[in-house]
Amino acid sequence: MGKHIGLPLHIMVTLQSYLTVTAILFTFGLYNVITRKNAVGILMGVELILNAASINMVAFAHFNGNQVAGSLFSLFLIVLAASEAAVALAIVVSIYRQFHTIDADEVVTLKG
Amino acid sequence: MPPLNDLVFLLIAFVTLASAGVVTFSRSILYAGFALLGTFSGAVGLFILLSSDFVAITQLLIYVGGITVLVLFAIMLTSKIGEVQLTNLSMNHKVAIPLLGLFLTFLLSLLGKGTWVVLEEEAFVSMVQPIGEALLTKYLLPFEVVSVVLLGALVGAVVIVKREVK
DSSP: OOOOOOOOSSSOOOOHHHHHHHHHHHHHHHHHHHHBBBBBHHHHHHHHHHHHHHHHHHHHHHHHTOHHHHHHEEEEEEEHHHHHHHHHHHHHHHHHHHHHHBTTTOOOOOOO | OHHHHHHHHHHHHHHHHHHHHHHHHHHSSHHHHHHHHHHHHHHHHHHHHHHOOHHHHHIIIIIIIIIIHHHHHHHHHSSSSSSSOOOOSSSSHHHHHHHHHHHHHHHHHHHHHSSSOOOOOOOOOSSHHHHHHHHHTTTHHHHHHHHHHHHHHHHHHHHHHHOOOO
């Protein structure tokens, strides 16, 4: 178990430590997306997932000779996450104007 | 006494995961929105530890300075803050917790199985120049495409929120 996490009794931080942190972060984000009813809460889960992927890529780049591709991936991911957050929140505000709630269970107009 | 580097990593990882825990399990969505701040700041620390300084500062500017504020605006504009129970995690959490626990153990077991190719850690070199060169030579196409996507997303967001002028 210690070998998996990369933190045996004498603490040594390896690639596995960073991967463990991002795996837990990813699971938290996934839990957020699955269970939340609030639409903004779901968006927060997506941001956690994207952050976990970012840190993952940079960790791999760091432990493989400091390549630039990992950092570039994270930069593009940050830009895309920002644009996606803007559009998602615009949609949420629109939905709130229409339905006066952003509960994901109540914003349903499909019948039958 | 383990090296200071590793203790700092443990501290930053703890801050990140604790904030992510508050985001995930907090009853009030406002607290969750504020805890996002802690998560993103922890990610900044992790990026710095991974010798990617440009990404760390970009994360600080955009995520902590932009997206957190955006999310908090959205929460305050759309939730009924006056009510006591602001958000419910009640949807399926009896199913989700075991399922995601399994998923997490699966992921962590994957980490131990593979032999990761790990090279020697190099000395810290500022990533600003390599990123700048790569963005304009080898990665020019993704750079331009991402710029166009950002433009389209912002124009689209404004169009969605626009009220009809009667």
